[in-house]
Amino acid sequence: MRAIIKNDQVIDDQWTLLSAEADLDEALRTEQAIIPFALWQEHKSQLQAVKPLGVWLESNQAVEDLAEDLAYFSVVALNFPVFTDGRHFSSARLLRERYAYTGEIRAIGDVARDQLFFMQRCGFDAYAIRADRCPVDALQSLTDFSVTYQAAYDQSLPLYRRRTA
Amino acid sequence: MYIYDNYDQQIVEDRVRQFRDQTRRYFAGELTEDEYLPLRLQNGLYVQRHAPMLRIAVPYGLLASRQLRKLADITRKYDKGYAHITTRTNVQLNWPALENVPDILEELASVQMHAIQTSGNCIRNTTTDQFAGVARDESIDPRPWCEIIRQWSTFHPEFARLPRKFKIAVNGCASDRAAIEVHDIGLEAVHNDAGELGFRVLVGGGLGRTPIVGSCINEFVPWQHLLGYLESILRVYNRFGRRDNKFKARIKILVKALTPTVFAERVAEEWAHLKDGPITLTEAEVQRVSKHFTDPAYLELSDQDQELAALDAEHPGFARWRSRNVVAHKKPGYAAVTLSLKKTGIAPGDVTEKQLDKIADLADQYSFSEVRNTHEQNMVLADVEQRKLFELWEVLREHGFATPNIGLLSDIICCPGGDFCALANAKSIPVAEAIQERFDNLDYLFDIGDLDLNISGCMNACGHHHIGHIGILGVDKKGEEFYQVSLGGSSGREASLGKILGPSFAQDAMPDVISKLIDVYIEQRTEEEHFIDTYKRIGIDKFKERVYASNN
Numbered sequence: 097m098r099a100i101i102k103n104d105q106v107i108d109d110q111w112t113l114l115s116a117e118a119d120l121d122e123a124l125r126t127e128q129a130i131i132p133f134a135l136w137q138e139h140k141s142q143l144q145a146v147k148p149l150g151v152w153l154e155s156n157q158a159v160e161d162l163a164e165d166l167a168y169f170s171v172v173a174l175n176f177p178v179f180t181d182g183r184h185f186s187s188a189r190l191l192r193e194r195y196a197y198t199g200e201i202r203a204i205g206d207v208a209r210d211q212l213f214f215m216q217r218c219g220f221d222a223y224a225i226r227a228d229r230c231p232v233d234a235l236q237s238l239t240d241f242s243v244t245y246q247a248a249y250d251q252s253l254p255l256y257r258r259r260t261a
Numbered sequence: 262m263y264i265y266d267n268y269d270q271q272i273v274e275d276r277v278r279q280f281r282d283q284t285r286r287y288f289a290g291e292l293t294e295d296e297y298l299p300l301r302l303q304n305g306l307y308v309q310r311h312a313p314m315l316r317i318a319v320p321y322g323l324l325a326s327r328q329l330r331k332l333a334d335i336t337r338k339y340d341k342g343y344a345h346i347t348t349r350t351n352v353q354l355n356w357p358a359l360e361n362v363p364d365i366l367e368e369l370a371s372v373q374m375h376a377i378q379t380s381g382n383c384i385r386n387t388t389t390d391q392f393a394g395v396a397r398d399e400s401i402d403p404r405p406w407c408e409i410i411r412q413w414s415t416f417h418p419e420f421a422r423l424p425r426k427f428k429i430a431v432n433g434c435a436s437d438r439a440a441i442e443v444h445d446i447g448l449e450a451v452h453n454d455a456g457e458l459g460f461r462v463l464v465g466g467g468l469g470r471t472p473i474v475g476s477c478i479n480e481f482v483p484w485q486h487l488l489g490y491l492e493s494i495l496r497v498y499n500r501f502g503r504r505d506n507k508f509k510a511r512i513k514i515l516v517k518a519l520t521p522t523v524f525a526e527r528v529a530e531e532w533a534h535l536k537d538g539p540i541t542l543t544e545a546e547v548q549r550v551s552k553h554f555t556d557p558a559y560l561e562l563s564d565q566d567q568e569l570a571a572l573d574a575e576h577p578g579f580a581r582w583r584s585r586n587v588v589a590h591k592k593p594g595y596a597a598v599t600l601s602l603k604k605t606g607i608a609p610g611d612v613t614e615k616q617l618d619k620i621a622d623l624a625d626q627y628s629f630s631e632v633r634n635t636h637e638q639n640m641v642l643a644d645v646e647q648r649k650l651f652e653l654w655e656v657l658r659e660h661g662f663a664t665p666n667i668g669l670l671s672d673i674i675c676c677p678g679g680d681f682c683a684l685a686n687a688k689s690i691p692v693a694e695a696i697q698e699r700f701d702n703l704d705y706l707f708d709i710g711d712l713d714l715n716i717s718g719c720m721n722a723c724g725h726h727h728i729g730h731i732g733i734l735g736v737d738k739k740g741e742e743f744y745q746v747s748l749g750g751s752s753g754r755e756a757s758l759g760k761i762l763g764p765s766f767a768q769d770a771m772p773d774v775i776s777k778l779i780d781v782y783i784e785q786r787t788e789e790e791h792f793i794d795t796y797k798r799i800g801i802d803k804f805k806e807r808v809y810a811s812n813n
């Protein structure tokens with residue numbers, strides 16, 4: 097079992113991430129599976145009854161397409177093919193702020209320490225840190241900054257609505 | 262000038278700590294080269310030909326004298342005693358050692374400075390008019406808006422890993438000295454018919470490999486919605502901008518692919534959600550920030566036209582300097598003075614530590630302790646009493662800042678090029694120098710008149726060659742350094758991109774090529790025409806004929 101960061105702690109992951117090639121059988125067979133979004137789109141009717149279920153999106157898949165089905169998922173995982181690809185920073189904010197998703201939003205793929213502070217601000221609450229990196233070490237970045245200017249998921253008001261002289 | 266409060270200070274101090282640790286992890290092998298790269302880039306740290314290059318942010322070009330002294334100090338302690346003013350009004354050090362950079366950042370933080378987001382794929386330093394707040398033709402002071410944008414864009418969590426770099430410029434004047442038409446976002450502060458303040462928004466301008474003039478996607482965004490609208494644009498870009506090809510990743514490519522109309526619709530859809538939310542700006546915040554940009558304690562003076570004219574008559578050098586380097590000021594009895602960093606033989610935009618200290622003294626003595634960097638790579642004392650101009654001129658001459666060439670051919674905008682930059686195809690500084698040497702006769706320079714000459718060492722266009730009346734671009738021709746010349750670019754209102762003259766030239770041919778171009782202009786011009794006007798009237802052919810005919 098792999099260690100992940102969830103709610104600012106390193107814990108053992110209960111979920112199994114299925115690859116992009118996984119088929120319906122594998123999805124139905126696996127307990128607590130995080131399935132690729134394409135599989136969900138293809139076999140929605142058979143998968144709807146599975147509980148709990150997670151889904152993951154590639155960085156070019158839009159959360160709008162998932163919005164109506166969010167109630168089926170306890171986890172939405174967003175894949176970072178490379179850590180410099182910031183598309184899912186927007187996805188996470190949209191999931192939280194526009195679609196009011198309250199389940200877990202997990203960063204998967206090329207996930208490393210120096211992105212975590214930003215990710216957390218966008219609404220991520222779980223991080224599957226790259227296998228060759230230390231999740232305990234990565235925790236430290238969640239507190240990189242003690243003050244932030246912008247409103248985001250973690251802080252609903254921008255600093256200009258919070259400043260006290 | 263904006264003064265940090267505890268919040269602002271905390272953020273730069275947290276950054277120093279974070280970067281110190283990132284650098285430690287890099288040296289300890291916990292971060293690979295590839296992982297450290299975007300982290301150091303977003304802190305302005307490039308690794309270049311000789312050493313890392315550190316780009317220090319100068320938000321919208323404004324510097325206080327104590328900051329200048331700190332910069333002078335840093336160049337002495339950690340570098341080789343000089344600094345470079347960039348075309349985006351930042352300050353660059355060419356020789357710091359990587360392991361010293363955290364200490365440099367700590368020193369910068371002690372004077373409310375930083376290197377945050379001066380490089381990398383993020384929102385960069387917001388730029389504006391170097392005469393903001395003092396220009397006679399200004400309708401709205403852009404500086405408070407620049408600061409509001411600076412704070413919004415600093416460590417914006419959603420836009421920390423954009424497809425590519427992102428540059429915003431703001432203008433509030435009849436003329437456009439901020440080149441807003443060639444930025445990713447150009448903002449023009451305007452009043453609508455009802456007298457309300459808002460912003461005209463241009464998107465998708467830019468130079469580099471694919472130069473494009475920006476398109477207006479909204480004629481009037483009320484000021485309360487400025488940040489919400491910017492956030493909408495950035496979100497559309499972050500999600501849909503291309504990431505498969507670095508050369509197609511700027512927002513201009515997305516705007517072009519979608520068409521400006523469709524792009525505007527996408528932004529409007531996003532904005533429909535954000536509008537009137539918490540990101541809406543408050544009157545209180547705008548006032549809080551604006552308080553830092555109120556007029557300094559100006560004296561009640563009157564214009565010194567007669568006195569200055571008398572001095573002109575007596576001292577032709579002063580007259581020349583005044584006609585080029587001094588501009589009108591909104592306040593009677595004051596003037597804005599540009600210090601030329603374009604003395605022949607000195608790399609355009611370079612200043613020594615002694616000069617930095619001297620400029621700090623002059624700022625204290627003559628201009629309320631502030632200076633501005635210009636995107637033309639000069640510096641400005643914006644609030645000088647006219648009655649002290651003569652005395653100031655004498656001091657400036659002594660220190661090498663009084664070259665009366667602002668806006669003339671020898672006021673060359675030039676990137677660091679092959680002498681420093683690892684991306685360069687060719688050197689740019691020696692070309693600038695050779696041209697300056699060729700045109701060192703002041704009478705002739707004055708006779709040629711207004712002319713923007715820009716040089717970039719490669720198509721990244723840091724020297725903005727596309728918008729020079731004469732643009733020079735370093736190209737690689739079978740491993741040798743050559744130079745391509747373009748004509749007819751211009752920044753400002755109705756910006757235009759230069760047209761390529763023809764096959765490129767060897768470095769030693771460049772002064773002759775420029776001479777021939779100037780000869781054609783002198784022969785063809787009417788009395789009131791500047792170079793660009795003549796070019797627009799007669800077109801490129803006559804220039805082309807002259808330059809290439811004599812090549813045979």
Ligand code: HEM
Pocket residue numbers: 099106227228229230231232233291
């Ligand atoms: C699931 C796997 C791992 C666990 C549970 C784990 C656990 C820990 C713990 C408990 C600490 C001490 C934190 C502290 O000082 O408070 C630590 C620190 C550290 N770990 Fe790991 N580790 C894991 C994998 C790795 C891997 C794969 C690497 C290297 C590639 C690594 C590199 C480090 C480093 C460099 C530190 C020191 C961090 C610092 O003090 O700044 N760890 N780890």
Ligand code: SF4
Pocket residue numbers: 676677678679682683684685686717718719720721722723724
């Ligand atoms: S234009 Fe090219 S050579 Fe010049 S500084 Fe930019 S990247 Fe370097």
